[in-house]
Amino acid sequence: MIDTLLVLNTGSSSLKFQIFEDRTLNVLMSGKVTGIGDTPRLRAKLPDGRGTQTSLPANTNHNSALSAVMDLIAGYDHAWRTAAIVHRVVHGGEAFIEPVIVTPDVMRSLEALIPLAPLHQPHNLAGITASARLASGAPDIACFDTAFHAGHDKLISSFALPREIRDKGIRRYGFHGLSYDWISQVLAKDHPDLHAGRVVVGHLGNGASLCALRNGISVDTTMSMTALDGIPMGTRSGSIDPGAVLYMLHDLDLGVETVQDILYERSGLKGLSGMSNDVEALLRSDDPQAAFALEYFALKTAQHAAMMAVSMGGIDAFVFTGGIGEHAAAVREAIIGRLAFLGAFKTLVIPTNEERLMATQAQKLLCRAA
Structure with missing residues (x-):
């Protein structure tokens, strides 16, 4: 047995x-x-x-x-x-x-x-x-997924809201932490010089976010209170003016459930292209809207990567992971091309392995509980 x-x-x-x-x-x-x-x-x-x-x-x-x-x-x-x-x-x-x-x-x-x-x-x-x-x-x-980001400074984790609202748990949490933890450990083992520096990690898939790693520790990330914020994703909108949400609710009278469905299920690459959230399908398509969706994704990802660089005081490397990050070379090139103004930095592709990280965490927990 x-x-x-x-x-x-x-x-x-x-x-x-x-x-x-x-x-x-x-x-x-x-x-x-x-x-x-x-x-x-x-x-x-x-x-x-x-x-x-x-x-x-x-x-x-x-x-x-x-x-x-x-x-x-x-x-x-x-x-x-x-x-x-x-x-x-x-x-x-x-x-x-x-x-x-x-x-x-x-x-x-x-x-x-x-x-x-x-x-x-x-x-x-x-x-x-x-x-x-x-x-x-x-x-x-x-x-x-939120645990890896638990040590963020309040300057990073807070929203500009009244204190009585913030005290109810309305704050930036961050996600994809299991993936980022794995990448941090791989960097420590295989690229110790980068692990000790300033690294932007892009977990790019149907769900997508960026993380700023300094000395292997998360100091900032693009997702916040929910997994809806930050860069656009497969079907999720990413960052959007809160006033646009209020307008959909009050002026367009769409209803909370409809707006939630729009933001989570009908937006992102799918909403922009009008056809699919599958990056491979968008890359193969000759539809101008497919090209527009991919260009938009690259632009917003690069813009948010620059934000991560600000939180770290610079950038030494950009690590791509996740389904899009690992397999869509054209998307990677489009993102990196928009970041050339930041100067020279290394670019790596590292496959994530959230499952092995979880097994390691569970093994340690069971040993402590024994």
Whole structure:
């Protein structure tokens, strides 16, 4: 019998999983569901090394994607005993700044944060609830995307709002922290000179943000109270004049749910192009609106990268990660080209591995709890 850690990583349009041997953290099985909400497909690397892929029904949502993953795992789980199920939870608020074992009280606190991350938090918590199907006796461990940014100075984390409003938890939290933590650790190992310097990291995917790393520590990031702020994303607007939101609500009389749907599901690259949030499809298209969407994305990303450089007092390197950052060379070049005025700095592409980082965090937590 092999003790394992099952890591679940739910994104806005994807669900990734990896099964690690508990002691060595060797990967026993891995896979992901991509294209949720569009053309969902389950791909996996099986324990015997073979690959498999399956098309899922067009109406597949995060819950049914999780069911498909768990069914796949159950079919190949012959000698595994799950020591813990590790979950990426996007929003930890002010209370959760390190991984925790999920208890009913913790779960209630995380449910209270759903309004701050409506696109992710419900799916994250649904994974915790559903995990009992696979290993009812194993503890659930939550690892938080906001935790890496918990040490931000108040100059960075505050909004220019009245104190009585700020005291209610309305502040900048930041996200993609698991990815940025991984990149920081890779830099420390492979590029210690850059780790000790000033690095802008771009986690660019369907969800996208930038982080300013100084000495490997997050000092600023583009997302704030929710995962809606900052640079434009696949379907999310990024930064927008709050007055425009008020105008949609009061003058256009669109209603809160409609405006939320516009900002989270119908904006970004999809809204600008009028066709897709898939960067590969936009790069292939000869539609002028596709080119406009990509140019807009590059411009806004470069502008926000310059903001990150201000927070650090300069820039020594730009690291790209995430689906777009790792695979869309044309987009990378368009962003870097707009930053030439900052002078010479290094450019790197480093694949992120949030799942291994989560497994490492869970392993340390279980050792402390033993």
